[in-house]
Amino acid sequence: xTALLEARNISRSFGGLRVTDDVSFTLGAGxxxxxxxxxxxxxxxxxxxxxxxxxxxAGQFLISGEEINGLSIPERVQRGLVRTFQTTRLFQNLTVxxxxxxxxxxxxxxxxxxxxxxxxxxxxxxxxSEILANLGLDRLAYRKVVELAYGQQRLIELAIGLALxxxxxxxxxxxxxxxxxxxxxILDAINQLPADIAVLMIEHDMDLVFxxxxxxxxxxxxxxxxxxxxxxxxADHEVRRAYLGSYADARRVP
Amino acid sequence: xxxxxxxDVPARRRLPLLQEAGSALAIAVIGAIGYYLFPDDLAxxxxxxxxxxxxxxLDLVTGYCGIATLGHAAQFGVAxxxxxxxxxxxVTDPLALLAIGIFAGTLMGLISGALIARFRGLPQLVLxxxxxxxxxxxxxxxQWLTGGSDGLSGITPGKVFGIYNFDxxxxxxxxxxxxxxxxxxxxxxxxxxxxxxxxxxxxxDDDLRAKMIGVAVYPRLVLMYGVSGAVAGxxxxxxxxxxxxxxxxxxxxxxxxxxLVMLVLGGxxxxxxALAGTIIFMIFEHIVAAANPFHxxxxxxxxxxxxxxxxxxxxxxxALSLARRLTKGRAS
Numbered sequence: 001x002t003a004l005l006e007a008r009n010i011s012r013s014f015g016g017l018r019v020t021d022d023v024s025f026t027l028g029a030g031x032x033x034x035x036x037x038x039x040x041x042x043x044x045x046x047x048x049x050x051x052x053x054x055x056x057x058a059g060q061f062l063i064s065g066e067e068i069n070g071l072s073i074p075e076r077v078q079r080g081l082v083r084t085f086q087t088t089r090l091f092q093n094l095t096v097x098x099x100x101x102x103x104x105x106x107x108x109x110x111x112x113x114x115x116x117x118x119x120x121x122x123x124x125x126x127x128x129s130e131i132l133a134n135l136g137l138d139r140l141a142y143r144k145v146v147e148l149a150y151g152q153q154r155l156i157e158l159a160i161g162l163a164l165x166x167x168x169x170x171x172x173x174x175x176x177x178x179x180x181x182x183x184x185x186i187l188d189a190i191n192q193l194p195a196d197i198a199v200l201m202i203e204h205d206m207d208l209v210f211x212x213x214x215x216x217x218x219x220x221x222x223x224x225x226x227x228x229x230x231x232x233x234x235a236d237h238e239v240r241r242a243y244l245g246s247y248a249d250a251r252r253v254p
Numbered sequence: 255x256x257x258x259x260x261x262d263v264p265a266r267r268r269l270p271l272l273q274e275a276g277s278a279l280a281i282a283v284i285g286a287i288g289y290y291l292f293p294d295d296l297a298x299x300x301x302x303x304x305x306x307x308x309x310x311x312l313d314l315v316t317g318y319c320g321i322a323t324l325g326h327a328a329q330f331g332v333a334x335x336x337x338x339x340x341x342x343x344x345v346t347d348p349l350a351l352l353a354i355g356i357f358a359g360t361l362m363g364l365i366s367g368a369l370i371a372r373f374r375g376l377p378q379l380v381l382x383x384x385x386x387x388x389x390x391x392x393x394x395x396x397q398w399l400t401g402g403s404d405g406l407s408g409i410t411p412g413k414v415f416g417i418y419n420f421d422x423x424x425x426x427x428x429x430x431x432x433x434x435x436x437x438x439x440x441x442x443x444x445x446x447x448x449x450x451x452x453x454x455x456x457x458x459d460d461d462l463r464a465k466m467i468g469v470a471v472y473p474r475l476v477l478m479y480g481v482s483g484a485v486a487g488x489x490x491x492x493x494x495x496x497x498x499x500x501x502x503x504x505x506x507x508x509x510x511x512x513x514l515v516m517l518v519l520g521g522x523x524x525x526x527x528a529l530a531g532t533i534i535f536m537i538f539e540h541i542v543a544a545a546n547p548f549h550x551x552x553x554x555x556x557x558x559x560x561x562x563x564x565x566x567x568x569x570x571x572x573a574l575s576l577a578r579r580l581t582k583g584r585a586s
Contacts, residue, residue, distance in 0.1 A: 051466065077468035089466075091459040094452070102449075102456055103467045111449045111469070115441075119452070164467060 002065040003028050004198045005050070005081070005168045010059035012049055019045045020056070021222040027168060027198035034213035034230070035202045038243055041219040043202045044086060047170050051083050052076050063168070080167030084157040084174060086202070090145045095119075096156055097141040100128040103163035131159050135189055151182040158189050169193065171201040175208055187211060206234075218242065273447075274440045277525075281439055284533075285432040289425075296424040298540055300496045303431040306532040307489025308509075309516050310442060310525060314482040316514070317522035318446060319475055320458035321371065322379045324510050325386025328366060329483040331505025332389060333359035333490030338406045338500040339399060346412035348420075348430065348495055355491020356484050362389075363483015364476060371475035374461075383507065390505045405501035409494055420495065427496035438488055442525055445481070454478055455523075519561055521568025530570055 003026035012020040019042045027033060037043055048054045050061060052073045061068050063079050071079070091099050101119040104127050105111040119125065132138045135155045140148060145156060154174060161169055175186045183205075190212060193199060203209050209216065209230060216233045218226035220242035226233060233239055288299045308330045315321045336358030337351040345351060370382050393400050400406055413419050418426045445451050453474065457464045461471050494500050503509060512535075520531020538557060543550040565572050 053462070072470070073462075073465040074468045074470045077466060083466060085463075085466075089460050089463040091456040091463065093459055094456060098452060098456075102453055105449050106453075106468045111453050112474075113449045114451075115444050115448055160467060 004064055006062040008060045010049060010056045012056050019222050023224050025217055027200060029196050031198045032213050033200050033215045033217060034209040035200055035217045037219035042222040043219055044172060047083060047172050082161050082164045082166035083170040084161050084172055086172040086176060088153040088157050090153060090156055092146040095142050095144055096137060097128055099145060099156055100131055100159050100163050103160045104128055107164050131162050135159055151178040154178050166197055168198045173202050175205060274443050277443045278436050278440050281436050296428040300424050300428045300431050302536045303435050304489045304493035306529055308486050309513050309528040309532045311482045311486035312513050312517050313522060313528040315479055318454045319478055323382035324379060325382035326513060327505050327509035328386045328389040329359045329362045329486035330490040332362040333487035334494040334500045334504045335400055337491035338409045338494040341409045341411055348411045348414050351411055351495055352491045356487040359483040359487020359490060360480050364480040367476040367479025371472055386507055386510050393502055393505050403502060405499050407499045409498045411495045431492050434488060438485060518568060521570030524570045527568050527570035
């Protein structure tokens with residue numbers, strides 16, 4: 001079976017700095033993979049490379065075996081590659097329902113209609129109200145996003161991701177900035193994702209990583225230094241050095 | 255997945271077409287007030303309606319898509335010239351001239367959009383000025399076609415529906431323009447709430463996010479520019495027919511700047527904002543210019559400063575929230 005997403009020897013330099021250095025990995029159906037690494041390791045850059053926001057200097061990406069390097073951002077989305085953002089990027093002046101409904105209508109290719117009134121179409125409405133209800137956002141459907149708390153906005157990021165029915169979902173720190181008591185809601189939502197899609201999650205919170213991931217990728221200084229199960233990652237010497245290296249060096253200073 | 259949960263979202267039940275019917279009625283009432291109370295000013299009011307199409311058109315790209323432009327008169331002017339030239343050369347049916355204006359405006363909108371929507375921010379603004387200036391320069395240079403700086407005169411359209419003559423009191427022109435305004439405004443009321451219109455507002459909020467849900471942003475903006483050009487084209491053609499002349503002022507930079515001021519005054523991103531801004535600005539200008547022909551620009555400037563300071567989002571926002579408070583007070 002071909003992988004849903006495959007990265008082959010991806011590199012990217014900004015000026016002289018190699019922020020992504022010969023990275024290869026595959027995501028298959030049902031994979032739950034966590035991408036971790038110290039700050040500045042190039043995790044978000046890697047997501048931006050996958051989505052087409054920036055172009056790699058070398059290497060290829062494939063979705064279901066098809067090379068996507070030449071495809072624009074929307075064309076990749078249409079092939080099932082969907083991301084959420086580390087800092088929420090939502091349509092702030094639209095309602096929660098409109099945010100999700102637009103994603104649904106775009107997926108179903110009815111978003112170019114000129115004269116039908118959009119979000120209250122019964123079939124579209126049924127879909128967004130179900131997504132919102134499952135995330136506990138149904139009471140907020142007609143509120144403007146800009147009026148909502150940050151934790152709620154993070155859930156809307158997920159709602160939009162779900163509405164697009166992705167094959168590959170990239171979650172960039174979905175729980176970042178979410179109040180501690182609301183974090184479980186995010187994990188619940190992630191656990192409810194359809195079983196057959198591939199999910200790659202960037203996350204700092206190791207608790208969340210252990211609860212979510214079946215496989216862990218560790219990125220340090222743009223290189224993939226570890227790939228394996230969550231229980232092996234904390235024992236790995238190189239991973240410890242990548243995370244703790246600066247502290248170890250600090251001790252040596254007389 | 256639960257089916258019961260869908261009932262939790264309170265439904266927004268509204269009478270279909272309520273908003274459209276309300277808009278049509280409101281414009282008809284305002285139009286009737288103008289017709290019966292100011293029968294001597296119908297030529298001015300007709301000009302006002304003509305300009306309101308341009309402000310509505312600007313609202314579509316600036317208010318709904320967030321595109322900054324100071325060259326929007328190009329769409330209006332090209333349509334006015336197209337209708338004027340066609341009329342001088344023998345096409346005199348008002349509806350045919352209107353169609354020609356819409357076609358020319360749409361074409362100009364698509365061309366402008368293809369250039370301007372490629373960029374963002376200051377480059378976009380500068381490019382819009384350049385497009386506007388280019389059209390103005392062409393209108394001046396192609397004297398054999400446009401009349402150059404003398405203007406294109408002798409536009410005498412035939413009877414509307416073969417019955418109503420364009421009279422010197424502008425009654426026909428006024429009522430014809432008003433009827434077209436109602437039709438266009440109702441269509442736009444629906445259009446801005448359509449999936450296409452909603453997506454444009456989404457693009458204005460965050461175009462990268464729009465791309466990330468799979469939207470090809472650029473073609474949509476160009477298409478919106480085309481729609482906007484069609485609306486401006488209606489205004490251009492109507493103005494050419496009602497005034498009988500098309501001059502360089504119709505494509506000038508000042509016109510572009512003026513309509514942007516009207517839009518900001520009324521409130522960008524609302525159709526009613528565009529209409530209110532046009533009405534207030536043009537009536538204020540009309541009265542003040544008559545009362546004090548030397549210092550009227552100073553007074554217009556003062557009015558603008560006051561409005562921008564006290565209602566930075568335009569007059570329509572405070573007006574709407576006041577209306578909401580009043581209706582709420584009545585309900586409770």
